[in-house]
Amino acid sequence: MPRGGPDASWWDRRYETRREEYIDRPETGARCRQALRGLDRFQRLSGGYRTYSRLAVAAVGDDVPRPRVLELGAGHGRLARHVLARRPGARVTVSDVNPLVVEALRAGPLGRDRRIEIVRLDATAIDRPDGAYDVAVLTTCLHHLPPSGVAAVLREGTRVARRLLVVDGWRNPLYLAAVPLMALTGGWAQAHDGFVSLRRMYGAAAVHALAERCGAPVRVRTRFVPPAYLAVLAERRADSRRTSAVGRASGERVGPNGGGRAG
Numbered sequence: 645m646p647r648g649g650p651d652a653s654w655w656d657r658r659y660e661t662r663r664e665e666y667i668d669r670p671e672t673g674a675r676c677r678q679a680l681r682g683l684d685r686f687q688r689l690s691g692g693y694r695t696y697s698r699l700a701v702a703a704v705g706d707d708v709p710r711p712r713v714l715e716l717g718a719g720h721g722r723l724a725r726h727v728l729a730r731r732p733g734a735r736v737t738v739s740d741v742n743p744l745v746v747e748a749l750r751a752g753p754l755g756r757d758r759r760i761e762i763v764r765l766d767a768t769a770i771d772r773p774d775g776a777y778d779v780a781v782l783t784t785c786l787h788h789l790p791p792s793g794v795a796a797v798l799r800e801g802t803r804v805a806r807r808l809l810v811v812d813g814w815r816n817p818l819y820l821a822a823v824p825l826m827a828l829t830g831g832w833a834q835a836h837d838g839f840v841s842l843r844r845m846y847g848a849a850a851v852h853a854l855a856e857r858c859g860a861p862v863r864v865r866t867r868f869v870p871p872a873y874l875a876v877l878a879e880r881r882a883d884s885r886r887t888s889a890v891g892r893a894s895g896e897r898v899g900p901n902g903g904g905r906a907g
C-alpha cells in the first residue's frame with residue numbers, strides 16, 4: 645500500500661522513501677537520542693502536545709467523569725501531563741514498545757504520579773482486555789509503522805478502547821519547508837528524521853484503505869487539523885457491536901466487516 649493511498653499519483657510514490665529514521669535505529673546511539681530530544685522540543689515549541697491533548701480530551705467526551713486513557717508509543721510521555729492538566733480525574737496508562745523508553749518514563753516525574761501506570765506495550769498487539777479504556781491515543785508514531793502495523797493498530801486500538809485517536813503529520817511536500825526549523829530545535833539528527841518522516845507520512849486515503857483491510861469492523865474519520873496534522877478517529881461500527889453481542893449470545897461468529905456468519 646503506497647503511503648499516499650491506493651490511488652497515489654506517480655510523484656507521490658516517488659516522494660515516498662524507504663529510508664529509516666535515527667529514532668527507529670537505537671544502535672545509532674547519540675543521533676537517536678538527539679532526534680528524540682529535538683522532536684520533544686519541536687512539539688513543545690510548535691504547540692503539538694497542546695493540540696494532541698485537546699483532541700484526546702475531545703475524543704473522551706464530557707460525559708465520562710474519570711476517563712481511562714491509554715497512550716501508545718508515548719516517547720517522552722509529555723502528552724499524559726497535558727491530558728491530566730485538562731482532565732485531572734483521568735487515569736492514564738503511558739506505554740511504549742521500547743523498554744529503554746519505559747525505563748526512562750518510570751524514572752521520571754510520571755513514575756511518581758499515582759494516576760499514571762507505565763507499561764511496555766506494542767501498539768500493534770496490545771496486551772490488554774477488550775474495552776479496557778475510554779480512549780487510546782497514538783501521536784507522531786503512525787509513519788514509523790509499515791502498512792500491516794497501521795492496520796493492526798486500528799484493529800487493536802479499537803478493541804481495547806471505545807475510541808482510538810491517531811495524530812500524525814499531514815502528507816504534503818510543502819511541509820518540507822519546516823525541516824530547517826527542525827535543524828534549529830534538534831540539529832542534524834532531527835532535520836534528517838524530519839525529512840524522512842514527512843516522506844513516510846500516511847495520507848488519509850491510505851488510512852481508510854487499511855481500515856477496510858484491518859480484519860475488524862472499524863470505522864475511521866479523518867481530518868486535517870491546522871497547522872499540519874492528520875487526525876484519525878477510529879471506532880468499531882455500532883452495528884457490529886450489536887451483531888457481535890447477539891452473535892455471542894447465539895454462538896455466532898462475527899466476520900471482519902461486521903457481517904455475522906454461523907459458527
Ligand SMILES: C[S@@+](CC[C@H](N)C(=O)[O-])C[C@H]1O[C@@H](n2cnc3c(N)ncnc32)[C@H](O)[C@@H]1O
Nearest residue numbers: 717718719740741742765766767768783784785
Ligand atoms: C516519534 S516518537 C513519538 C513520541 C510521542 N508520542 C510524541 O508524540 O512525541 C515514536 C515512539 O513510538 C514508539 N513506537 C514505535 N513503534 C511502536 C509500537 N509498535 N508500539 C508502541 N510504540 C512504538 C517508539 O519507541 C517511540 O518512542
